[in-house]
Amino acid sequence: MDIATILGIVIALGSIIGGQALEGGHLSSILQLTAFIIVMGGTIGACCVQNPLPVVLKAVGSLSLAISGPHIDHKGIIKLILDLANVSRKQGLLALEGKLKDIKDPFMKKGVQLIVDGTDPKAVHEILEIEVEHHEEEGVIAAKVWEAAGGYAPTVGILGAVLGLIHVMENLADPSKLGGGIAVAFVATVYGVGAANLFFLPLANKIKYKLKEEAGSRTMIIIGLVGLAQGENPRLLQEKLESFLPHGERTKEQKK
Structure with a gap:
């Protein structure tokens, strides 16, 4: 969470x-239910016009990334890669096949499987790098739906305000109906501007941040697995992987 x-x-x-x-x-x-329907309905409709339905649905699904994105345990990833490196160094790369069942991350599991299958380290790097880029690109497209919503919502809010004022003008002779029309007019603007700047645009940026964080951890996995496949010394591999950690989380040797 x-x-x-x-x-x-x-x-x-x-x-x-x-x-x-x-x-x-x-x-x-x-x-005001009327204002809410005008602003949210109009914004959703505009987003559906701009984007294919699968992209809109993916954008809705990406909310889980912003609200409860997975916690990335960088130290745990490094430890697992180093354990695999020590196993392969002592028993050979084929011994990693027995470790596949213990790997929970599908991305890392795919990389280890490629290594076990005898794939060239350069090819492993290319395959995994393409997957990282594709995953991030898909996520950014979903985030842009929320950015688009942030652009449309204030304008639709103004549209709601105009509709409310039209209703007011039509009922000038009946003072009892003026209050409701004016309320819808102003509240629609509040909903449009508020939804855009408090929810849609911040959510888009949070999703992008989470995607960058995921891409960084996957890049670390790629470097670790390629080094493992090339038979790098586990100590050297550790130095390389810990470069991805914040300075305060590195080992004493790395800090110096």
Whole structure:
């Protein structure tokens, strides 16, 4: 669970509702179903027009990456690669086949399987690198759907405001209907601008960050597996892999 994402949403909504209360306003005055339908429906429709349905669905699925993205244990990855390197150094690369069942990460498992199958280290690097690039590219396309939503929502909010004002103008002779129309007009703008800047655009950037983080860990795996396949000394391999860690998490020798 990404606490920062949840905390950010709570703080954003809490600040808006709290500010509204401090000004003496009521929560019911900013809860307008009509405005919500106009803004969210219009934004979703625009995104569906811009993107193929599979991309839109993938964007919805990518929310899980922003909210509860997988925790990447870099030290655990390094330890596993070094264990595999020690096994291959003592027993040969074919001995790694017995370790496949203990590898949970599908990406690493695929790389080890390629090595066990006798694939050339250069080819292993190319195959895994292509997979990393493809995975990141797919994720970025999904993130761009949320970026697009962040661009459309304020404009649709303005459209909702205009519709509300049209409703007001049509009922100038009936003062009892003016309040509702004006409320929809202003609340639609609030929903559009708020949704774009508090949710859609931040979510897009969080997804991109998570993708970069995943790509970094997979690049580390590639370097480790290629070094393993080439028979590099485990100590040298450790030095190389720990270069991916923040300075404070490296071994004492690496810090010097």
